[in-house]
């Protein structure tokens with residue numbers, strides 16, 4: 001369905017729609033948007049869409065990172081009308097002058113590195129950054145798990161720790177430290193990563209480097225009384241008992257207070273309410289304690305008085321319009337619409353905006369038609385009956401289209417991989433909910449994520465990676 005001759009010059013009769021970001025929210029919008037109605041400009045520092053649900057699998061090489069990336073240029077090429085893409089970061093948004101300040105933050109820079117892009121309509125889908133709560137040492141010493149380069153860094157570090165532990169004359173204490181993998185945050189990111197890591201160890205590292213095999217340990221630290229707080233009680237218990245079998249050490253009610261280059265310092269609250277200090281020496285530390293607001297979003301919030309009480313992102317109304325702003329919409333993790341920051345929510349919000357914008361364009365076209373037809377009524381009195389019939393028809397269509405219902409999120413369920421080919425699922429089914437965990441759920445998890453992959457190309461690459469790892473093991477070479 002490629003368009004042979006995309007139109008390149010912006011059409012002055014159309015509004016300019018600027019979309020920030022190439023993640024779940026923005027790309028879902030782009031996929032369904034009729035780009036012929038607007039001059040569309042996409043701005044994002046990442047020139048690809050990333051299928052985040054399989055990112056934890058990239059940290060161990062079970063899945064190769066390029067299998068879950070889809071270039072934005074390929075996505076845009078299939079649109080009917082041409083869409084401009086700028087690889088840049090939005091550094092500030094001026095809602096009064098209706099311009100976005102953009103900055104080329106890539107390694108290769110031309111003579112122009114910073115400029116302004118004017119908009120008539122703006123969609124903000126910049127996602128969120130990693131929360132560290134200002135805890136000392138976290139930024140300098142942790143790996144995060146949000147982007148492709150994070151997963152690549154973790155993959156490299158795991159093998160670096162393993163090879164350094166296997167180095168000649170390494171002391172037993174140092175081997176224990178290097179092979180201690182600490183994960184902070186027991187949300188789905190931390191849990192899935194811990195599961196993948198233990199699999200990697202059991203299925204590959206243990207066989208390849210048996211001399212250190214009894215020293216490898218994974219510890220998951222969580223401040224709350226249990227992991228996966230958003231899942232049902234039954235699945236939390238299932239996850240915790242599976243982790244016990246997998247020998248992953250879960251430390252709940254344990255709050256990290258400080259991080260150094262070799263140890264995590266935490267505070268645990270005992271059953272009697274007494275606090276105790278704990279130190280976890282580590283080789284690899286992965287920090288997964290959720291989301292924080294990006295600076296560009298914080299800056300915009302500070303410019304809009306109606307956003308002064310917003311903390312977790314841009315407060316939006318039921319049509320995803322940023323409260324207190326004109327012609328600005330927000331989707332996904334940077335928007336606060338009353339839902340969890342998930343791909344599922346971001347995707348549905350993007351789809352909703354596409355429908356809204358397609359409808360707005362159709363509305364404008366119908367209104368224009370009605371105006372023209374009404375004007376011709378006096379000029380062609382002989383055709384009055386036919387013209388009136390056409391006007392009525394157009395007005396009927398207009399009423400139907402104008403009646404856009406507010407955004408409503410439909411929760412399809414939550415899924416998480418917990419290691420040793422087991423997964424947990426809280427699924428909505430025929431207006432009911434059911435919770436399930438185990439190996440069958442794992443097959444369901446795999447098929448669900450496979451069907452959600454962006455393209456057939458991605459799907460084939462992911463299947464190929466799964467088969468390759470099953471047959472030959474993961475590739476442990478450290479790039």
Ligand code: FAD
Nearest residue numbers: 021022023024025052053090126127332333341342343344
């Ligand atoms: P993102 O997908 O993060 O996209 C943000 C985009 O904005 C990116 O392209 C980024 O480069 C760009 N950007 C950043 N800064 C700027 C700027 N200044 N200017 C312009 N562009 C900018 N959710 C689920 O529902 N199911 C799952 O299984 C699941 N698994 C996950 C696994 C992991 C490891 C992680 C980290 C998250 C997972 N999530 C999952 C959550 C999900 O990925 C997010 O909720 C989702 O990505 C949010 O979509 P978004 O479009 O708001 O942001």
Ligand code: NAD
Nearest residue numbers: 185186187188189190222223255256289290340341415416
């Ligand atoms: P999260 O916010 O879901 O969990 C972070 C956890 O870190 C919390 O349980 C919190 O109590 C804990 N924490 C915070 N500070 C701490 C400290 N100092 N010491 C110890 N623990 C601390 O974060 P996430 O797992 O990155 O997920 C972010 C979003 O992405 C969520 O909405 C999640 O649902 C979604 N997601 C979904 C999936 C999935 O569906 N499979 C996978 C990954 C992420």
